[in-house]
Structure formats: C-alpha cells, structure tokens
Amino acid sequence: MSFDLLLRNISVRISIDEVRRYLGEYRGITSVPERINLMIEELVSQSRAMINVVIVSRSLRIIQKEENLIKTELIELPGKDISRLLKDSSDVIVCASTIGEALERKVEELSNRKAILEATILDAIGSTAADTAMDYLNNMLIAEATRRRIKLTRRYSPGYGDFPLSIQRELLRVLDGESIGIRVSPSHMLIPRKSVTAVIGVMRG
C-alpha cells in the first residue's frame, strides 16, 4: 500500500483565475483592469523561481473510533467533525504541502518597502500555489486509491469545524515536518506560512 509519498520540486501550474479569485474577484461581477491582469501574469511567471514545492503523505491505521476522538497507530485526532468524517475509514492519510520560504520573504521585502499591491498579489500567488500543491497530492492519492478500488473521504484541514489548529504539531511530527522544512510556531502557525496540512480517510472494501 503506498499512500506514503514524498515529492519535491514539483512544478505546480498556477492558475491566474485562481489567483484572481483569492484576491476577491467575483466572476462576472468584478471588472479587472488589463493593467492589474498583466501585473498578476508577470508576478506569476516571476514566482516560479521562488516556489519550491514539497508534498508528503503517510497513511496510519485507525485502531479505535469514539464519538469525539479517532485513535490511530501513532496519534489521536480529536473532535466531533473528524470522527464523523472518518466513521467509515480503516486508515487515515496525513499529509502536508509547502512552497518553501523564498516567496514569503519576497512578500515581506515588498511590503516593507511599501509595494503593497505587488506584495498582496504575490501573497495570493503563494496561497494558490500551496493549495495547488495539496490538490496535486490529493489527485495522486485518488489515482492510487482508484487502482486499489477503494474510496477516499474529502480532505479535511486543522482549523475546519472543531478540528483544532493545535493538531498541526502532531501531524507534522508523524510526517517528520522538520526534514521537509515545515515548523510550527508556539501559536500553532505553520512556518513557512504557505504550507497546508490535512487528513484524508481511506475507506476499505
């Protein structure tokens, strides 16, 4: 069974549409001026050199299910929502993605010299890239599941519903977050910030 993946340096395709959506565009309502469009395109192409994707996943066997807690072979996942999500699952895949620190250092540099517009767009590009990386991982997992004739639940991240942010530290511990360059701040923030953690249930037979 190989839901255990570690991929580096994937070139994720950053969708301009998705970046614009991040920046608050409503399709059909917002009229985006050409100048801003060009700026987004330019920054997307520049961003490629600042994005260094790492994605990682690991599947854990579920050993006990309670109403408010899922116990796996290595960690416990608290909350009603996660228990509901995993009620038909035999395993849970823990995963994380990051795009590295280069892009957010550039955002910081831009915002410090008051280039707020560029900083904001680049920041949205970073968020889009981190999500896209996670989608990419999700697709690979679905492909693997497809081959095995099993189903996966939807992806669920800390911070959704009652699934606490504090669990990120545990998730990264089982994924060896340090080795892929993701840390957690004392206030449970991921560093680099353009990182995502999630869990996905594996439903068997």
Place this chain on the structure above:
Amino acid sequence: MRLDFERVMILDGAMGTELYRRGLPPTAIPEELNLMAPEIVKEVHVSYVEAGADIITTNSFGGNRIKLKSKGLEGKLYEINRRAAEIAREAARGRALVAGSLGPLGRMVEPLGDLPFEEAVDIFKEQGMGLLDGGVDLFLVETAIDIMEVKAAILALRELPKKKPIICSLTFTEGNLTVTGTSPAIGSATLTAWKVDALGANCGTDPFIYPEVIREMASHTDTPIIAYPNAGPPDKWDEVPPERFLELGIEIYKAGANIIGGCCGTTPLHISLLARELKGKRVTSRPPKIGVFFTSRSKLVTYDGTKTLIIGERINPTGRKALAEELKEGRLETLKRDAIEQELAGADLIDLNVGVPEVDRRSLMRKATMELLKVISSPLSFDSDDPEVIESGLRMYPGKPLINSTTAKKDSLNKMLPLAQRYGASIIGLTITEKGIPETVEERVRAAWRIIEEASSYGIPKEEVIIDPLTLPAGSAEASITLETIRRLSESGIKTVLGVSNISHGLPARDLINASFLAMAISAGLSFAIINPLKRELIDTILASDFLAGRDKRGQRFISVIGPKKEEKETKPTELGLKELVIRGETERAVREAEKLVLSGEEPLSIIDRFIIPALEDVGDKYERRIFFLPQLIASAETASAIFEVVKKHSPRLESIKGRILMATVEGDLHDLGKKIVGLVLESFGYEIIDLGKDVPAEEILKKAKEINPDIIGLSCLMTTTLDNMRKTVRLIKENLPEIKVMVGGAAVNEGFARACGADGYGKDPFQAVELAREWVER
C-alpha cells in the same frame, strides 16, 4: 502466436478485482498469490483466454522491490515475478501471448520525487529479469503517471539479456492529463521517439474520455496503440456493464486503437463481448502525422513548416564571464533565470551548454537538466561536442529533446548518431567535414547529405536531422553561400537551422545586421533560428518574416501578437479628471494632474476633499459591490497616498491631516500584510499611520502609545490561537490609556469578540476601519 498490428488484438480484463471477487482480503497484495495460491490466479487467466483475449497480463503489477518491501516480501521478488509469468503461460497454452505487467514503483523518481533515476532503472531491471525467466512474450509498463518512470522502465528492459517487445501505457485523469501534467499528445510523441512497440492508455478516473484520448494519441504517432479503460469511475466500479463497455470499445476502435481490453472492474464477460465484436478486425487507418515533435514532460513543440521555431541561445558560458564563473562553482541561479526569461520571451526550445573548463561537465549537465526540469517546460537542446556530456543529459530527460550537434566528420557522426538513435532525439548536423568548413554551396550540400545518409544507416529518418549550414561573419565570408545552401536544402525537404548572431561579428549595428540576415534566411527556407529571444526585434522579425514568407497563413499569428491595425487618425486621449485617475489607481498621471491643479491655484487641502475622498468613497462602494477586487482597492489607495505627498509638499505645516493611528499585529501572530493594507487605506484618507509590525508584545504597544499619543490604536490578529493575546493587549491599553480608541480586526476577529474584549470597534474591512476612524476622530 505473435503481435499483429494490422488487426485488432484483445487484451484481458482486470486481475486485481477478479482476485478480490474470489475472496482475496483487501489488505493482501495480489502478487503474493503467485506463490500461495497459483491455481486461483491461473483460473482468472483461463477465464480471460476463454473469453477470447489474445494477450493476457501477468499478476505482477506491484511486483517491484519498493512495493513488495512494504509487505516484507522483497526476498521473494524474483520468484513472485517468475511464477507470475509461468502461471500465465500455463493458462495461455499457446492460445494467447503473455504480457509481463510492471506497474508504478510507488515512489516518485527525481525531480518530482526522491528516487534516483538509476535506482529506478535497477528496480525495473530486477522485476523484468524474473518475468523474462518465467517466459513472458512482451513487457507491459502500465498505469504510469510519470513519463520519467516509464523511461527508467524502458532503459531497464532494454538492458536485459533478451529483448522482448515493450508496450507502455499511461493513466490520464482530469483534464485528460496524467497527474504529472503529460497530455495524450505529449505522451504519444515522446513514447514514439523512445521507440516502444506500442503505446497507449489504461485505468484512470473516467472511461468515457478514452475515445478522445486515443484520437489525440493517434494523430501524433504511427506506433500501434493500446487502450484498456476501467469499467467505471473509481466510486462506481460496476457502472459500465458489458454491453455499454462494448459501445465504448467500438468508439476506441474507431479512434485508432490496435489492442483493446479492460482495466479495473472489467470481467471476462466484458472481454468476451469485445472479442466477439472487434477481434481480428482491420485496424482503423489514421490521419497522416504532420511535422516533427519535440517534447518535455508537459509541453509539445511541433515543427510543421507554419512557424520558424526559436531555440534560445543564452545558456552558453562562451563569452559570458559571470555565467561561466557561476557554473564553475556549481551554482545555477543565472542559468535558471536565463531559461525562464527565454521561455517567457517566446523560445520554443532552450539550448543548454555547460561547457566550462576544469569541471566535471557530465555531472554539471545532469544537475543543470534536473534544475531546468523544475522551472521551465520548453524542450531542451543539449549542446556539447562531448558525447558523454550529451548522454548524461539525454539519459534522464523525460521527453524528446534535440542534440546540438554532430559534424559531417566520421568520428563525430560515429559518436553522436548512436545517442540520437538510442535515446530518441532529433539532431543538428553542422556542414563541417574533415577538411573544415566547405567554401562552396555544393560542398556544403554534399556534407549535409553525408550526415543525413549516415543518420539513416542508424535508423534515424531524415525528418529528425536538422542541418546547420553555418553562419560566418559577413565581414570575412559571403553570407550568400549560407543562404543559398539553405535554399537548396529546403527545396529537397531538409530542415535547416542557423546560429544567427555570428553574421554580425566585428560589425557595427549588429542588431540591424542580425535581423536582416534572419529575415533573408527565413525567406530562403530556414526552419529553426538559434537566437537570443530577449531581443524583441528578432522575435518581431521572425513574426513578420513568417507572415511574408507565407508560413503564417493570412498573418493570423502576426496580427494576434502585434495587434490589429490602428485607425490612422489617432484620437487624443481623453482628459481624465483627478478623481477618475485615483479610482483607476494610475499614480503617475494622477500625481502630474495634482501638481497641475496646485500650480493653477487650487488650494492643496481642497484637492483632498474635492477629489481624493470622493474617489476613495467610490472605490469603497465598488469594492463593497464586488465590482472592484482587492488589487484595485490597493492601487487606488497607493495613488491617493502619493497625492497626499504632493499636498504635504505644498502645505509645509501639515503633519497629520486627520489623525494619528498606531497599528500592530499582536504577539504570536506573524501576519502583516492585511494590516498593512488597512493602514494604507487609512493613510490614503489622510491619517498618519505608525506601524509597529507583527508579533508585537502588549507592553511594547502600550509604551509606544504613551510616547506618541495616538488618537486610535488598531490591532490585528489572524489566528484563533492568538486571540488571547489580542484580549490581553486591549485590556492593558484600556487600563492605562482609557481615552484612546481601540479598533480590532483580522480574520480571527468578529464583532462579538471585539465587544467582549473591550475594544471600541471592529473593522471588518479597510473601509469599515475608515468609517470608525472618521466617527471617532472627525466627529
């Protein structure tokens, strides 16, 4: 029995799902049964042979070291694979061919993953050896999601002691791409270049994309095609019953497939219907394939005579001191940037030359190739005169590249042509012979034919050879010899390429000479131009020349890039008022306009009330109604702030116009940008902003507040986990400086929290923050 590509052959259906149906527990791996219960595996094979399959697939999909190791079975690897082949042979009894199945390794190959390429080759070799000894008739590399992994498998299987046909099949999912971004056209062109015996598609999320996928593959190859979809999407395995599956099979047949079968969820019944209807039918003929393809993992470049292709020449340390120095130190920053810039500027292929002295150029080529795979999608042109350097790039390149170059000299041809043949690359041939560069057109044409004939003796068709008749400085040699050679070769259907810029060596006005020579060469029939694509005039020259030479029919590409004809009478740009310029966020023009207004006697402060505030209110309204999105809001605020500078310059005593606001992101929170946007908008309305940054302790905020005595303190936090610090900070301020208004905001904050923690107000977005500030300060 043997492979017959004139007529449709039927492949078997699913093995895994049939084994599970016979009681294999979902946690077990099917390959184990080859040793423990071979009769069950054989029973499945026999059922497919009886259903009419011409080819059956061994039960060895996951029989590689990585996957078996996860079950502690790696010690039995050879036996599992050999038995897989033997069981299938026993079941076939000469009525069907046995295909040795090799599935994905379960770990991604570099650069997408961390598995070294040569290790992947070894792992496939090990599995292939067991299958070969068990007696397979052919190999089936299937369900592949990474073309790089397929390449490792092909190299491995070709290095086995006995050659067997190799068939490779990719898995396409959403958007008709593999999950690593390869389209059917790219996969087809690439696998054709790698000379597999058949190529195609299997598995995947949606079986109904197959006719389209196979059609796309068929129009990019003359190689036979295999197709075997699932019997439904992943969550509905049984959705496509045998009758419906047959309809799908007929569509796939019409699209041009030679071998048709089923993947996950298909049963002997599915296969027997396919066999009854399609087996032995004459294969659908395909449209003629036009052009020569170059590929990377995710990009297809076609030369079909409708466009002069551009090869970006920048990555070459000759004459570029800084690049040479970096490469010597093994650093690749400039190299990567050059590649990205050239791709953006319109290069179709990127030339890669790492020829610096005193370094291991083979490992440098390998490293540079790996790095470029991460940042660009254009196919590469491997540039060196050392065949070993070329090979180190070719070997792990996941596409069909170009080799730059061989000469017409015997020893060069003998070294370079085998590489082009083995790795499936096109090759540039320089018309240089043992005697040097020929001086006449006839001799250069003869040298070209020598290269083409020698290539064809290696099995490289003339379409894959591109002749460079050499550019010599116009100051020392006749450019017309080069141009005439191009004309003669292109009349015989031979493709040509030139490194253009050498023509102007030692001359003034080099850009002019280069562009003129390029236009003339295109007129003579040039197919590829090696240029610096960052020179806009060269790109434009190619656009215009392609149009005039009749390659770009009706100038469609020219018009789409250059733009339609403008009306001769240029209308004067309409004068936009200052308000409109602020709304549009056009800072430079707005500043000029504001200066003009001041000079014409407008009271500086009234500019704010008459133009800026109404403009920003309009922007706020549009933002609220989502007609504007965040970048427009920021652009307007930036413009307004720039105008404030103009106003301040002309009103020297003015400090803060409306009021002073101290801002900070609370301790523990590192989010800065959202707060900065709010600060910018407040500033654009005339407030003075003192920003303490992020992760600021409550005590520090209090200390600063006592020092500067602001009208308002604005606090931000984005994380629910830092709300406590927000609460603490508000309390500390209110205890010590009760008269200062406190505004809070950020993704984690809401109205209720704001009230509960003792703040005076909550700013949902920048404009609400402005409204609060106006209410408190301007009253």
